[in-house]
Amino acid sequence: MKFLRRLALPGLFWLFVAYMFLPLAVMAAMGFRDSNFVAFPIQAWTTQWYREVLFDRDILASLWLSAQVALLSTTISILVGLPVAFLTARTSGLLRGALVALVVLPAFLPVVVSAIALRIFIGRIGLETGMLAIAFGHAVASMPFVVVMVLTRLNSMGQNMADAARNLGADDLIVLFRIVLPYLSPALLGAFMFCMLLSFEDFVRSFFLGGFEQTFPVLLFSRLRFGFDPGLAAISTIILIVTTGFGLYAERFIRSRRLGRDTSLSATGKTND
Amino acid sequence: MTRLLISLRRFALYRGLLELYGRSPLLRLILVAIIPVLWIGATNITPLFQMVEISFYDRYPVPQGEPIEWTGRHYATFFERPLYITAFLRSFIFASLATIVTLIVVFPVAYYISKAAPKNMRTRLLLLVVAPFWVSEIIRSFAWIVMLANRGAVNSFFSLIGMPGTPFDLLYNNVSLTIGVVYLTSLYMLLPLYAALEKIDDNLLEAAANLGAPAWQRFFRVVLPLSREGIVAGCTLVFLLVIGLYAMPQLLGGPSNTLFASTIGQIFSKAGDSWPLGSAFSIILTGSALAYVGLFVALFQRKRRGRAA
Numbered sequence: 001m002k003f004l005r006r007l008a009l010p011g012l013f014w015l016f017v018a019y020m021f022l023p024l025a026v027m028a029a030m031g032f033r034d035s036n037f038v039a040f041p042i043q044a045w046t047t048q049w050y051r052e053v054l055f056d057r058d059i060l061a062s063l064w065l066s067a068q069v070a071l072l073s074t075t076i077s078i079l080v081g082l083p084v085a086f087l088t089a090r091t092s093g094l095l096r097g098a099l100v101a102l103v104v105l106p107a108f109l110p111v112v113v114s115a116i117a118l119r120i121f122i123g124r125i126g127l128e129t130g131m132l133a134i135a136f137g138h139a140v141a142s143m144p145f146v147v148v149m150v151l152t153r154l155n156s157m158g159q160n161m162a163d164a165a166r167n168l169g170a171d172d173l174i175v176l177f178r179i180v181l182p183y184l185s186p187a188l189l190g191a192f193m194f195c196m197l198l199s200f201e202d203f204v205r206s207f208f209l210g211g212f213e214q215t216f217p218v219l220l221f222s223r224l225r226f227g228f229d230p231g232l233a234a235i236s237t238i239i240l241i242v243t244t245g246f247g248l249y250a251e252r253f254i255r256s257r258r259l260g261r262d263t264s265l266s267a268t269g270k271t272n273d
Numbered sequence: 274m275t276r277l278l279i280s281l282r283r284f285a286l287y288r289g290l291l292e293l294y295g296r297s298p299l300l301r302l303i304l305v306a307i308i309p310v311l312w313i314g315a316t317n318i319t320p321l322f323q324m325v326e327i328s329f330y331d332r333y334p335v336p337q338g339e340p341i342e343w344t345g346r347h348y349a350t351f352f353e354r355p356l357y358i359t360a361f362l363r364s365f366i367f368a369s370l371a372t373i374v375t376l377i378v379v380f381p382v383a384y385y386i387s388k389a390a391p392k393n394m395r396t397r398l399l400l401l402v403v404a405p406f407w408v409s410e411i412i413r414s415f416a417w418i419v420m421l422a423n424r425g426a427v428n429s430f431f432s433l434i435g436m437p438g439t440p441f442d443l444l445y446n447n448v449s450l451t452i453g454v455v456y457l458t459s460l461y462m463l464l465p466l467y468a469a470l471e472k473i474d475d476n477l478l479e480a481a482a483n484l485g486a487p488a489w490q491r492f493f494r495v496v497l498p499l500s501r502e503g504i505v506a507g508c509t510l511v512f513l514l515v516i517g518l519y520a521m522p523q524l525l526g527g528p529s530n531t532l533f534a535s536t537i538g539q540i541f542s543k544a545g546d547s548w549p550l551g552s553a554f555s556i557i558l559t560g561s562a563l564a565y566v567g568l569f570v571a572l573f574q575r576k577r578r579g580r581a582a
Contacts, residue, residue, distance in 0.1 A: 009385040013398070016382045019456065020405050023416035026426045030419050038419060040429030084309040105317045110517030110562055112534040113555040116541050117320035120327060120548070140316040171291050174278050201409035204519050208541065217411045221520055224415055233419065236412045240405075247407035248400070 024240060031234030038230055049234040059235055062219040066200055068131060069215060073138035074195040078188060080139070081146025088147065089154050104144045114141070115208040122209065129211030137205040142195040149194070153187035190253030197247055328552035347553035357536065361557070364533035365565065367447070368515040371454045372508050375462045378455055379507075383466035384496070388473070399467065406460045414524040417453045418444065421525075450526040457521065458514055462507040469503025470496070505573045509566050516562045533558055 034044035053059055088099050106114055118137045119129075127133050161183070165175050181188075203217040210218060216239065223232055281287045294300055327333050331342035351357050386398045420426045421443040428440040443449055473496065481491045497504075522532045537558065540551035 009381055009389045012381040013385040013390075016378070016459075017402060020402065020459075023413075023420050023456070024405065024408065027412075027416040027419050037424075038422070039424035040426050041433075080308060080312045083305060084313070087305050087309045090305065102313050102317055108513060108563065109321075109559055110513065110534060112517050112519045112538055113324075113559045114320075114517075116537065116551060116555055117324045118316075119541065120323050120552070121316075121320040124323060136316075143312075143316075171278070171282075172294060173291070174275055177278065178275055197407050201407060203409065203411055204517075207519070208538075217409050217520075220411045220415065221524070224411070224418065224524055232415070236415055240408050240412055243407045243409075244404055248404060251400070251403070 024237075027233050028237040028240075030230050031237050033230045033233075036229050038228060038233065049229075049231040050238070053231045053235040053238070056231070056235070058214075058219060059216070062214050062216045065131060065134075065213055066215040066217075069135045069138060069206070070196045070199040072131075072135040073142065073199045074192055076135065076139035077143040077146050077195050078191060081143045081191065082150060082184075082188075084143065085147045085150035085154060088151060103147050106140055107144045111204045115205045118205070119208045129209055130213045131210075133209040133211075134206050134213070134215065135199075137209045138195075138199040138202060141202065141205060142198045145194055145198070146191040149187045149191045150184055153184050157183055186253055190250065193246065193250035193253060197243060197250065200243065324552045325556060327549050328556050330549045333548045333552075347550045348557070350550060351554060351557055357533075357554070360531050360536045361533045361561075363530065364516060364558075365561070367450075367532060368512050371451055371458065371515045372512045374451060375455050375458045375511050376504065376508060379459045379462040379466060382459075383463050383470055383503075387467050387470040388475070388478075402463065403460055410457055410518075410520055411524070413457050414453055414521050417449065417456065417525055421449050421452075444525065446527045447530060450522060450530075453521055453525040454515055454518065457518075458511040461510045461514060465503040465506040465510065466500065467503075469500040469506075473499045501573060505570055509570060512566060512569075513562060516558070 029042065030038055031049050032045045032047065033039075033042045034046035034048070084103060088096060088103065091099055109117075115137065118133075118140060122129070122133050122136065127136070157180075161179050162175050165179050170178065201217065202215075203221060206215040206218050207221070214222065220232065220236065282291070294304065328347055329343050329345065331344045331346070335341050351361075382402065386395055386402065390398055418425070422428070423440040423442070423444070425443070427443060431441065432439040477495055477499070478491055481495050486494065517534055518532070519534050519538050522530075522535055526532070533554070537551055537554045540547045540554065
């Protein structure tokens with residue numbers, strides 16, 4: 001046991017860290033290779049790829065599409081997720097169970113199946129493949145996560161604050177905008193970033209719903225299948241750094257324990273629920 | 274905002290609506306429920322039903338002016354062609370194996386972070402490991418292509434140390450696919466495992482040690498049973514993830530080892546005529562995957578109850 005504690009476990013841990021980071025580091029290094037081919041060893045180095053990819057039209061267009069899709073789908077899923085969370089919070093027992101099951105259903109389907117089902121659906125309602133369709137698909141996929149995060153926060157809120165506001169003469173809309181939404185804001189911020197990341201890294205839905213419009217992961221996929229150069233490693237590395245930074249920053253809002261934690265304001269409200 | 278909402282009260286119509294809203298529980302319920310019910314109905318339920326419906330169509334889209342012909346032949350196709358059944362079985366075996374490998378790889382890591390590492394380091398170590406969580410499937414595949422290709426990092430390293438026989442064919446087979454898939458799924462396994470292991474009271478381990486349980490017994494009789502929920506959650510998550518993988522098997526896997534999800538995807542990227550077939554296959558995949566996972570979860574839960582009784 002002593003051996004296990006002292007050496008084997010830390011060894012396995014750091015081996016795992018290497019497993020996680022080494023391929024990414026190797027890819028980042030490949031972006032500096034002064035050649036048209038992705039291959040080792042790297043004999044001549046250049047920063048040209050990292051500079052050039054920032055002006056590659058196709059890549060820029062795909063990134064712009066990804067950004068639009070991410071923003072639109074996140075907006076939709078939060079606007080829909082909020083009322084869904086409110087409704088779920090009001091139900092109880094079997095009804096609540098059924099509702100939650102329906103809400104989280106998309107998260108449990110195999111991704112390919114869910115993407116194809118949505119492809120059939122948009123065909124039937126007459127929505128063309130493209131930016132709107134992708135955004136719709138991403139909104140469907142990320143809504144369950146919004147609901148779960150908002151619900152976690154709602155559960156810690158209690159009734160007292162809203163009741164106090166009502167006693168002071170606030171109507172329900174004022175309570176919603178001045179009490180409930182501000183209280184939910186950490187969860188909403190967390191959900192916002194989570195959905196942005198989820199949308200930005202999604203491949204399968206974008207692939208099936210995008211038609212000829214390619215988000216960044218779709219573009220990367222097609223280039224990986226039909227010939228690629230170190231420039232692709234460079235842009236992948238840039239994206240990887242941006243999303244990882246964004247993800248690490250978002251992490252502090254996403255973790256459910258923090259969302260459920262009471263602030264001093266709500267501590268009194270806890271006894272009521 | 275408040276001021277705006279208060280000044281709105283000057284209008285009789287707005288006041289009346291607020292009044293009505295306050296008085297009528299039914300209206301309140303409708304207002305709260307209308308968006309959720311419509312959205313969930315439209316996005317979470319309807320597409321699945323449409324898929325079931327289309328899977329029984331003879332052809333889709335239905336030619337204009339012709340009646341819909343209903344048929345079960347697309348389901349029959351699945352059982353008639355060994356090609357499809359093989360891909361289906363291969364998918365389930367591969368997903369199960371990948372899940373087990375992920376569990377074995379990740380468990381010591383989760384255990385180290387939650388129990389064995391110095392207490393003040395644990396959060397930082399966890400953060401370090403989950404940092405690449407948001408790197409997308411495609412970029413992860415690319416990274417492993419650069420690693421394992423014939424002129425990739427690993428082969429280059431092998432030839433550098435003078436190993437005979439380089440380059441090895443490391444890419445485009447089940448091993449490279451497994452390496453990539455575990456690379457993708459391990460963080461989904463890590464988080465539930467960590468959450469479960471973290472909850473285990475250190476006193477229990479100490480008590481077991483004091484009562485003379487050797488390390489392996491403490492592991493199998495204390496740690497493993499108490500982390501069961503995390504294991505079940507992680508395995509469920511990972512299995513469902515792997516069974517639906519579409520891109521990575523095409524980028525890292527071999528051409529002769531098609532998985533069922535790719536089969537379905539390829540059916541759909543062809544002309545509309547084969548959509549009913551793809552729908553039928555999708556239903557088969559979803560039904561079997563959920564049943565498989567449900568069985569797995571049920572088995573574990575029953576075991577736990579049996580032990581507690």
